[in-house]
Amino acid sequence: MLIVACCVVFLWPSLGRAIDLAELEEVVDESRLTFARFIGHPSMSWFKDRARDARAVFIAPRITRGGYLFGGTWGTGVLLVRDVSTGQWSEPAFYRLVGASFGLQIGALNSEVIALATDDDAAGKMKGGVFTLGASGLVGIGRTGGGIRGSLDVTSGTRYLTVSTSSGFFTGVAAGATLVLSMDSANELYYGHPVELDDLREGRVRQWYSERLIRTVAAATVRGVESRP
Numbered sequence: 001m002l003i004v005a006c007c008v009v010f011l012w013p014s015l016g017r018a019i020d021l022a023e024l025e026e027v028v029d030e031s032r033l034t035f036a037r038f039i040g041h042p043s044m045s046w047f048k049d050r051a052r053d054a055r056a057v058f059i060a061p062r063i064t065r066g067g068y069l070f071g072g073t074w075g076t077g078v079l080l081v082r083d084v085s086t087g088q089w090s091e092p093a094f095y096r097l098v099g100a101s102f103g104l105q106i107g108a109l110n111s112e113v114i115a116l117a118t119d120d121d122a123a124g125k126m127k128g129g130v131f132t133l134g135a136s137g138l139v140g141i142g143r144t145g146g147g148i149r150g151s152l153d154v155t156s157g158t159r160y161l162t163v164s165t166s167s168g169f170f171t172g173v174a175a176g177a178t179l180v181l182s183m184d185s186a187n188e189l190y191y192g193h194p195v196e197l198d199d200l201r202e203g204r205v206r207q208w209y210s211e212r213l214i215r216t217v218a219a220a221t222v223r224g225v226e227s228r229p
Helices: 002-011 022-038 045-051 120-127 184-191 197-201 210-220
Strands: 054-082 094-117 129-134 137-140 148-155 160-180
Touching: 022 045, 022 054, 022 094, 045 160, 054 120, 054 160, 054 210, 094 120, 094 184, 129 148, 160 210
Parallel strands: none
Antiparallel strands: 054 094, 094 160, 129 160, 137 160, 148 160
């Protein structure tokens, strides 16, 4: 599946094109809005409770899934990591989603996804620069319109709590997976110089444009660290 996912990068030219600073700032803005909308939804109080204990949060405000028999998934998102000792959230790191699937499927969906790392092991996978969302067996249900749904997704023995909302139509059963890959070039462009993920996690790099996103995440998760002994 990893080989198939890599093939998607070459089959969809939009994945390989250069991204500019305005687009990255748009991803940051959309990530903030997506997180605020999910946290503030009246039926998502359980998600807010879990978010307070999150060690890391991945927000993907723009994901597209489409295909006929052979399918692809692509999008862009940001990862923020919490310092357990201080409760502070890091600057966002940019990630690209690349997925592939094969089976009896047809249609197209646009989605927003939030994935929480609810323990240190899951956060470690996210902080490693490459992690996986989705299971080996994918079941798509035809739908139109929005609606937020949540699930506990277990992948490779690592726990992620994921919530999503989708619009469009997609139906079928397929095997596949979605990789989330660090975008080093996007991070360099956004921060003005090459950065390592550790630079962001340890607060050695700052970008004023991220402040509203960080404040939104911090305000919704303020009790996560405080509630622990």
